[in-house]
Amino acid sequence: MNSHSSSVHIEVANVYKTFGKASLKKTVLHGIDLQIGRGEMVALLGASGSGKSTLMRILNGLHSLDATEGAVVKIDGQVLQESGRLSPQVRAIRSRIATIFQQFNLVGRMKVVTNVSVGALYPLPLWRTLIGLFPRTTELKSLQALHQVGILDQAYKRARSLSGGQQQRVAIARAIAQGADLILADEPIASLDPESSRKVMELLVRLNQDHNCTVLVSLHQVAVALKYCSRVVALKDGRIVYDGPTAALTESQLKDLYGSDSDLVFDDLETSPGKSKQAKTSSKDIPVFNTEPSRSSHEVYAS
Numbered sequence: 001m002n003s004h005s006s007s008v009h010i011e012v013a014n015v016y017k018t019f020g021k022a023s024l025k026k027t028v029l030h031g032i033d034l035q036i037g038r039g040e041m042v043a044l045l046g047a048s049g050s051g052k053s054t055l056m057r058i059l060n061g062l063h064s065l066d067a068t069e070g071a072v073v074k075i076d077g078q079v080l081q082e083s084g085r086l087s088p089q090v091r092a093i094r095s096r097i098a099t100i101f102q103q104f105n106l107v108g109r110m111k112v113v114t115n116v117s118v119g120a121l122y123p124l125p126l127w128r129t130l131i132g133l134f135p136r137t138t139e140l141k142s143l144q145a146l147h148q149v150g151i152l153d154q155a156y157k158r159a160r161s162l163s164g165g166q167q168q169r170v171a172i173a174r175a176i177a178q179g180a181d182l183i184l185a186d187e188p189i190a191s192l193d194p195e196s197s198r199k200v201m202e203l204l205v206r207l208n209q210d211h212n213c214t215v216l217v218s219l220h221q222v223a224v225a226l227k228y229c230s231r232v233v234a235l236k237d238g239r240i241v242y243d244g245p246t247a248a249l250t251e252s253q254l255k256d257l258y259g260s261d262s263d264l265v266f267d268d269l270e271t272s273p274g275k276s277k278q279a280k281t282s283s284k285d286i287p288v289f290n291t292e293p294s295r296s297s298h299e300v301y302a303s
């Protein structure tokens with residue numbers, strides 16, 4: 001938790017999520033309890049199918065949780081959903097949550113600046129959103145946000161003409177224009193090359209450090225979690241199996257988390273700048289990392 005943190009931003013208690021009906025029922029989250037403080041930057045790790053995206057979607061109200069007694073999701077102290085029901089305040093609460101997806105979720109044929117402006121629309125009536133009629137101040141705010149992420153020069157191009165890394169920066173600009181103070185980033189770098197990944201992660205760090213945004217970011221790359229996030233929450237088969245400092249994760253915990261995919265994780269660590277030189281040879285129960293997470297974001301604007 002950084003020095004700005006003072007209150008609980010995300011509060012999750014007794015969350016279960018079941019998909020399907022009758023014999024096709026499948027419970028994918030099993031009693032999740034989690035608290036994340038305002039201003040924290042937390043990595044959500046776990047093998048494919050462990051429930052990361054489902055949890056993210058519960059946190060922004062896109063999935064409803066099971067109607068279990070005591071099940072609640074609160075954002076900034078306000079109930080977002082409780083025992084299977086979304087709060088009537090969901091639109092207002094969501095207006096301060098930005099979700100960033102692996103596949104960017106931009107409207108490709110629309111201009112970049114219009115895609116960004118969509119983030120700042122909550123107070124406007126729906127009809128203005130639908131016809132894309134934004135006040136001039138919204139457009140200015142969007143241009144400022146594009147400047148902050150280093151792609152102001154792309155503002156009037158169609159979103160689909162941008163590279164993947166640029167499109168993800170548009171998604172981050174949308175979060176800035178929205179004025180979100182909670183960023184849920186679901187594998188934001190999974191489709192990006194290493195250089196674009198670095199820029200996107202550094203922008204998230206910057207939002208966290210300079211704007212005191214709370215960031216929950218799901219990642220497949222443990223090395224990236226190590227570099228940018230001081231806390232890890234790890235899911236396995238829909239349960240939290242680790243919640244603590246990134247630096248204290250052990251090799252055996254990682255092996256347990258990723259099962260047969262853990263070789264990939266260790267290959268990933270081999271190329272991590274923050275990796276302990278002893279990682280591969282260390283005892284299974286001592287931490288595989290020997291460095292503090294890097295919090296540098298000075299090169300964010302270099303594009």
Ligand SMILES: Nc1ncnc2c1ncn2[C@@H]1O[C@H](COP(=O)(O)OP(=O)(O)OP(=O)(O)O)[C@@H](O)[C@H]1O
Pocket residue numbers: 019020028046047048049050051052053054055
């Ligand atoms: N809409 C849905 N209907 C039915 N099952 C679903 C649905 N969404 C997710 N699941 C199932 O829930 C489980 C968890 O999926 P989820 O997408 O949350 O995992 P994940 O950790 O995000 O995986 P990945 O790393 O591959 O993105 C999986 O078994 C998945 O098949």
Ligand SMILES: [Mg+2]
Pocket residue numbers: 052053054186187
């Ligand atoms: Mg997922």
